[in-house]
Amino acid sequence: MTESNETVRMDDVVSLCARRGFIWQSSEIYGGINGFWDYGPLGVELKNNLKALWWQKVVRERDDVEGLDSSIIAHPRTWEASGHVEHFSDPLVDCRACKKRMRADQLDDAGACPARQGTSEHDWTPARNFNLMLKTFVGAQEDAAATAFLRAETCQSIFLDAKRVRESARQKIPFGIAQIGKAFRNEINPRNFTFRSREFEQAEMEFFIHPSEREKWFEHWLAERVEFHRALGFGDDRLRVRPHRPDELAHYANAAADIEFRFPFGWQEIEGVHDRGDWDLRRHGEYSGKELAITDELTKERYVPMVIETSVGVDRTCLALLCNAYAEEKLDDGETRTVLRLPLAVAPVKAAVLPLAKKIGEPAQEIARELRRSFNVFYDEAGNIGRRYRRQDEVGTPFCITYDFDSETDGKVTVRERDSMAQERIPVEGLRAHLQDRLEKAR
Amino acid sequence: MTESNETVRMDDVVSLCARRGFIWQSSEIYGGINGFWDYGPLGVELKNNLKALWWQKVVRERDDVEGLDSSIIAHPRTWEASGHVEHFSDPLVDCRACKKRMRADQLDDAGACPARQGTSEHDWTPARNFNLMLKTFVGAQEDAAATAFLRAETCQSIFLDAKRVRESARQKIPFGIAQIGKAFRNEINPRNFTFRSREFEQAEMEFFIHPSEREKWFEHWLAERVEFHRALGFGDDRLRVRPHRPDELAHYANAAADIEFRFPFGWQEIEGVHDRGDWDLRRHGEYSGKELAITDELTKERYVPMVIETSVGVDRTCLALLCNAYAEEKLDDGETRTVLRLPLAVAPVKAAVLPLAKKIGEPAQEIARELRRSFNVFYDEAGNIGRRYRRQDEVGTPFCITYDFDSETDGKVTVRERDSMAQERIPVEGLRAHLQDRLEKAR
Numbered sequence: 001m002t003e004s005n006e007t008v009r010m011d012d013v014v015s016l017c018a019r020r021g022f023i024w025q026s027s028e029i030y031g032g033i034n035g036f037w038d039y040g041p042l043g044v045e046l047k048n049n050l051k052a053l054w055w056q057k058v059v060r061e062r063d064d065v066e067g068l069d070s071s072i073i074a075h076p077r078t079w080e081a082s083g084h085v086e087h088f089s090d091p092l093v094d095c096r097a098c099k100k101r102m103r104a105d106q107l108d109d110a111g112a113c114p115a116r117q118g119t120s121e122h123d124w125t126p127a128r129n130f131n132l133m134l135k136t137f138v139g140a141q142e143d144a145a146a147t148a149f150l151r152a153e154t155c156q157s158i159f160l161d162a163k164r165v166r167e168s169a170r171q172k173i174p175f176g177i178a179q180i181g182k183a184f185r186n187e188i189n190p191r192n193f194t195f196r197s198r199e200f201e202q203a204e205m206e207f208f209i210h211p212s213e214r215e216k217w218f219e220h221w222l223a224e225r226v227e228f229h230r231a232l233g234f235g236d237d238r239l240r241v242r243p244h245r246p247d248e249l250a251h252y253a254n255a256a257a258d259i260e261f262r263f264p265f266g267w268q269e270i271e272g273v274h275d276r277g278d279w280d281l282r283r284h285g286e287y288s289g290k291e292l293a294i295t296d297e298l299t300k301e302r303y304v305p306m307v308i309e310t311s312v313g314v315d316r317t318c319l320a321l322l323c324n325a326y327a328e329e330k331l332d333d334g335e336t337r338t339v340l341r342l343p344l345a346v347a348p349v350k351a352a353v354l355p356l357a358k359k360i361g362e363p364a365q366e367i368a369r370e371l372r373r374s375f376n377v378f379y380d381e382a383g384n385i386g387r388r389y390r391r392q393d394e395v396g397t398p399f400c401i402t403y404d405f406d407s408e409t410d411g412k413v414t415v416r417e418r419d420s421m422a423q424e425r426i427p428v429e430g431l432r433a434h435l436q437d438r439l440e441k442a443r
Numbered sequence: 444m445t446e447s448n449e450t451v452r453m454d455d456v457v458s459l460c461a462r463r464g465f466i467w468q469s470s471e472i473y474g475g476i477n478g479f480w481d482y483g484p485l486g487v488e489l490k491n492n493l494k495a496l497w498w499q500k501v502v503r504e505r506d507d508v509e510g511l512d513s514s515i516i517a518h519p520r521t522w523e524a525s526g527h528v529e530h531f532s533d534p535l536v537d538c539r540a541c542k543k544r545m546r547a548d549q550l551d552d553a554g555a556c557p558a559r560q561g562t563s564e565h566d567w568t569p570a571r572n573f574n575l576m577l578k579t580f581v582g583a584q585e586d587a588a589a590t591a592f593l594r595a596e597t598c599q600s601i602f603l604d605a606k607r608v609r610e611s612a613r614q615k616i617p618f619g620i621a622q623i624g625k626a627f628r629n630e631i632n633p634r635n636f637t638f639r640s641r642e643f644e645q646a647e648m649e650f651f652i653h654p655s656e657r658e659k660w661f662e663h664w665l666a667e668r669v670e671f672h673r674a675l676g677f678g679d680d681r682l683r684v685r686p687h688r689p690d691e692l693a694h695y696a697n698a699a700a701d702i703e704f705r706f707p708f709g710w711q712e713i714e715g716v717h718d719r720g721d722w723d724l725r726r727h728g729e730y731s732g733k734e735l736a737i738t739d740e741l742t743k744e745r746y747v748p749m750v751i752e753t754s755v756g757v758d759r760t761c762l763a764l765l766c767n768a769y770a771e772e773k774l775d776d777g778e779t780r781t782v783l784r785l786p787l788a789v790a791p792v793k794a795a796v797l798p799l800a801k802k803i804g805e806p807a808q809e810i811a812r813e814l815r816r817s818f819n820v821f822y823d824e825a826g827n828i829g830r831r832y833r834r835q836d837e838v839g840t841p842f843c844i845t846y847d848f849d850s851e852t853d854g855k856v857t858v859r860e861r862d863s864m865a866q867e868r869i870p871v872e873g874l875r876a877h878l879q880d881r882l883e884k885a886r
Binding site for chain 2: 036048073184290
């Protein structure tokens with residue numbers, strides 16, 4: 001019945017996102033700002049649900065992972081130690097005639113210099129490295145001493161805080177620190193909707209281990225993270241693990257793997273699992289002069305912990321969820337519907353409460369109020385019921401609760417299920433517990 | 444029994460926060476960075492709980508408020524229209540000798556120029572205005588055309604997106620848009636722990652209304668917000684509303700009020716409720732050339748909606764919660780305990796599961812796993828039970844669950860309540876529902 005995602009076009013997803021209030025370009029009324037996106041009423045719920053799910057699995061369900069929420073702006077030495085000041089750059093060229101700046105490795109796509117339209121002439125300078133961190137100035141001066149950077153990845157402050165977290169939470173090796181937050185990269189060429197943007201959200205976890213256990217924990221975390229994406233409904237045809245080849249690995253890394261999703265624009269990384277060795281702690285130890293090695297209580301061995309990292313793009317995973325969920329269906333009656341088959345745990349709205357007519361709105365409102373104690377609920381009394389169902393299908397609402405003229409006498413409502421469109425009469429009494437139970441079971 | 448908060452000193456709160464993993468200075472290992480703070484394992488749970496509570500009350504429990512999550516960096520014209528580029532500044536002076544820069548209105552505190560130590564001599568330039576927005580450069584150039592700002596308040600993007608949200612969510616006047624997120628101000632003099640910092644989190648709601656209803660909605664939202672803070676446990680002696688005097692009001696405002704909390708360092712604003720008139724929409728309409736007026740469906744009246752704003756500092760409210768909760772108690776046995784009497788809804792850890800001995804750890808772990816399905820749980824099997832209780836008191840954990848040697852035979856555990864220290868035997872079967880019920884009732 002469902003058309004395959006083979007034919008899902010980005011245009012359809014982008015258009016649905018703007019029309020229904022998931023995601024649109026930031027500052028639209030000023031013509032937009034390239035590489036920045038806003039999440040609307042439904043988008044923010046989707047994203048928050050995804051983040052809560054990650055936090056539940058990675059932090060709360062484990063004894064050995066602690067949470068963190070650090071500032072976006074850190075001490076500038078952070079980015080010298082991490083290597084970002086020196087190495088986090090793209091090769092750029094300038095046109096000597098019009099001063100336009102381009103990525104040297106994208107000149108073929110870029111075509112001729114815009115100052116000399118219609119000709120292939122241009123006069124590029126040799127490539128030079130352009131740092132991709134966003135720079136700012138903190139304090140009353142605007143000079144080198146005041147220069148700071150918006151973080152290019154959330155993990156660095158995990159390394160800075162590792163000792164403080166370990167001590168205050170009384171953790172021992174092996175243990176991890178997890179964080180969700182914004183990061184920034186001055187992409188020269190933002191593209192593919194929210195996939196490659198300049199401001200984005202990461203969910204990262206750094207797991208600190210003894211050097212003898214690198215392989216074991218790398219395998220553990222890779223398996224955990226693949227399982228997470230499987231539970232989001234990404235099947236074998238849309239999800240794959242791509243281990244890095246030896247020549248792709250950083251000099252300090254034993255292993256790395258990308259978890260890739262097949263978007264309409266191709267296979268792309270949504271998460272990376274990396275063995276980072278002791279590179280980060282060692283560098284921050286050197287640059288700060290602080291002792292970041294630890295002593296094993298039993299063996300008295302002294303060592304700098306190694307790190308296994310899991311790093312997932314929150315926006316990218318939201319986009320994967322939307323692409324994976326989007327379907328246009330031909331129904332038996334010849335009509336078509338657009339439906340977002342989102343997993344229940346991340347669906348922005350869990351239930352829509354729909355009185356069959358406005359005049360029975362009051363008891364329906366009462367049901368909505370009761371359900372809102374447990375989850376996000378939408379209330380809608382306008383338009384014919386079929387159209388209201390379609391609207392909820394299109395935004396992925398798993399349950400529609402219809403209050404009709406029988407409800408007043410039999411104390412029941414019709415619960416319509418999004419995917420099967422099956423309808424069932426359920427007593428209003430206990431409805432919240434019933435839905436909560438179905439939502440919990442679906443996890 | 445409890446010492447009064449009159450004597451709570453900031454030093455005690457700051458020290459507890461660092462020692463137990465609530466909050467500490469960002470980039471500590473590099474000597475810190477002034478005005479930036481990191482939330483540790485307990486701090487991030489406290490802050491997330493507060494944000495979730497606000498979202499529940501302001502967005503999810505209402506039909507007339509929609510959520511939003513916009514980018515931190517918006518189109519630079521935003522800040523011209525809002526007036527920030529022109530007016531968001533402090534008066535600064537430079538010392539001609541040493542080049543040090545100071546706030547002109549704080550020269551008395553600042554003392555002499557550091558280049559001329561021990562003398563009162565200095566050679567300040569006349570005051571000039573220094574803009575407090577953090578500046579960055581987006582794209583491959585670093586010039587005026589590429590200049591962008593980190594948002595100084597989250598509300599501006601609400602105004603930019605108001606039309607898109609209203610249309611996609613099919614809202615009508617009156618309705619609101621709410622957002623939680625980071626904002627940045629280049630404070631010259633960050634102070635009072637997290638109270639005045641350079642990177643902070645706001646929870647803002649802009650409610651769009653017909654011009655005839657300004658007073659009604661201002662009163663409604665002020666009452667709602669005071670009620671919110673009361674529910675956080677802030678009593679009359681610590682919470683007050685300070686209406687702005689007519690000479691304090693912006694030219695476009697009918698009314699404004701600060702909700703103030705009495706910190707150890709004095710009465711300070713934690714939230715503002717403002718009548719912003721039509722200033723913001725009118726200015727963004729002018730600067731963007733877009734039509735932001737709306738037409739009333741019934742009367743066909745055309746008008747720019749007025750705005751009632753509620754703007755609460757998330758970090759400030761967290762700090763108020765910590766100050767309000769902190770107590771040192773002399774117990775009947777002569778011992779003292781430090782206890783954080785946090786409201787149950789925001790307590791970072793809801794329950795600690797404590798086996799009386801390590802050898803009965805396995806069934807206790809099983810209980811922790813079951814409870815984690817519903818809320819955040821801490822598991823601890825090390826040290827004597829009294830000390831473990833104290834540790835949980837100090838971080839505000841409402842319930843300690845002790846699994847002892849009788850538990851294996853009678854299937855019950857001891858539930859100890861934080862504030863009263865009362866203990867009760869409760870069956871393991873149904874424990875999760877029992878605690879969930881007590882947590883829900885406390886809301």
